Amino acid sequence: MSTETRVLQPAEWDEWYGRLELAFGGVAEAPQERKLWHDLTEFDRSIGVWEGSTCVGTAGSFSFRLTVPGGAPVPAAGVTMVSVLSTHRRRGVLTGMMRRLLDGVRELGEPLAVLTASEPGIYGRFGYGAATQELSLDIDTGRAGLTVPDHPDGVTLRMVAPDDVQDACERIYARRVTERPGMLARRPGWERLPLLDPVASRAGASPLQCVVAERGGEVIGYARYAIKPEWTPEGPEGVVVLRDLEAPEPAVTAALWRFLFDLDLTSRLRARTRPVDDPLLHLVSDVRRCSPRLRDGLHLRPVDVGAALAARAYSAPVDVVLEVTDTFCPWNEGRWRLTGDTGGAQCARTSDPAELSLSVRELGEAYLGGTSLAALAGAGRVREVRKGALAQTARAFLGEVAPWLPHGF
CATH class of the missing domain: 3.40.630.30 (Gcn5-related N-acetyltransferase (GNAT))
Known part of the structure; x- marks a missing residue:
């Protein structure tokens, strides 16, 4: 039977959330907990995958503002309530929901998407990197x-x-x-x-x-x-x-x-x-x-690389051309020149030669200043093209305090 993905309607919430509870072990939450999540649900940002009258997949996002290095509050989609019925795994249900959510985030003009992962290995293929630790x-x-x-x-x-x-x-x-x-x-x-x-x-x-x-x-x-x-x-x-x-x-x-x-x-x-x-x-x-x-705590992925990198400040002057790969959100692929310091930044497309090469996942890990680009390079995940570019950029990305997400969503 074919499936249909559609925006969640208020009348469907109980079944939709019940499927989420089932995916996380089948233990029903306390009434006050359920009511809180019902009240916080943003229905126009929530989707369900239905096979006939059965909900087989759930996902949604919250409208957040996330503090980035420099103190600015940046719009971010808090991806949440993600589940796939065990009988419908490996059918592309999760990939389809991630595709729809990130396309929607881009349409809303939010430069970042964030989530907390029940299993960290799931979301790397969608471009998310662990940006905070707890x-x-x-x-x-x-x-x-x-x-x-x-x-x-x-x-x-x-x-x-x-x-x-x-x-x-x-x-x-x-x-x-x-x-x-x-x-x-x-x-x-x-x-x-x-x-x-x-x-x-x-x-x-x-x-x-x-x-x-x-x-x-x-x-x-x-x-x-x-x-x-x-x-x-x-x-x-x-x-x-x-x-x-x-x-x-x-x-x-x-x-x-x-x-x-x-x-x-x-x-x-x-x-x-x-x-x-x-x-x-x-x-x-x-x-x-x-x-x-x-x-790991918060997982982050830039949805708009240029806007995301321009939204934060940098702890040291930086002027670097980044070669970014992003197979899931190909509009981010290509070369970007990032220039900035403690007062702010600019990031725009360029035809200049690349100086650092990395994927959007590495950008997500380093974005909040808690993970060093140099450490990622040591693992072979960031490649230095111009000698000296890695040290300069790594210093600029690091923050004065460790990034931290104090509660989940």
Whole structure:
């Protein structure tokens, strides 16, 4: 039977989302979680593949603004909800959906497409590269050792219900977005995501808790977390499960970490999805007791190479001709001259000889400044045509802070 790909209609959402749940193991999400994703779905940007009355494929995208090096918020399509029914794999369903989504992104004039990958090996063939990494920590708080001021100047901590300080926390998050590439400006409705706390997802931990840092009555930092009680014959061995922590000042950051390390009846702290240059790594005396692990985070692909490269700033002057290959989006193929510095950039087609040769996937990996073009060249994935072009361009692409995506979509 032939299939039809069409824009998702509101009346089809339950079946469409049910197919997505089936593809990810068949466990139904909690009602409040399902409602959140229903409310966030952008129907005109979502598609389903139907075989008769059966949905066999799902995909969509969100309208995001992504911070890039230099601090600019750049329009980006957040590709999401991708699934193919197991009975319809290897029939071109995924390729067809990716084709339609990226064509649509191009029509909308969005220079970037981003996603988080359930399996990283899937999306490289569509031009996506892993542009951020995320750090996970499992900290022995009794032995890691934390060196912070005992009384940060004017900072007090207060425990509060997460809902009661949602607006203040969102204001802090919004200020932080401009400071680090890879972060997403949250559109209305997305402020509900950090507070999502279904009982079925707690794995024995408490409801979500929140501590805020204040100065002069103003909230200037926060941490949201849960506590998972555990007991052994020797005594309490509870675990602090950190959801998120944001603070604009080093003293406030340190005060919040100290609070989490010192919680009664706990001996471990688990932090997921932290930036790879998290200040905590420089506050602890023994990072080995933190069991750090890395994994890929945000995957990115330029949809319009010229507009994407011109949208960011560069940490050093750069003037280079890039020979770009892009088999999935052939409008990007060819030579591009990139010129720029810390104040901005221009990127336009050129007939000048190539100086660096790479695919759009390598551009995606290096775009946010967290992956070195020189490292990719060492793996044979970037080729230097003009001697010296690699070093100059690699320096220009690298950022001052590691790019980071703090939450999924």
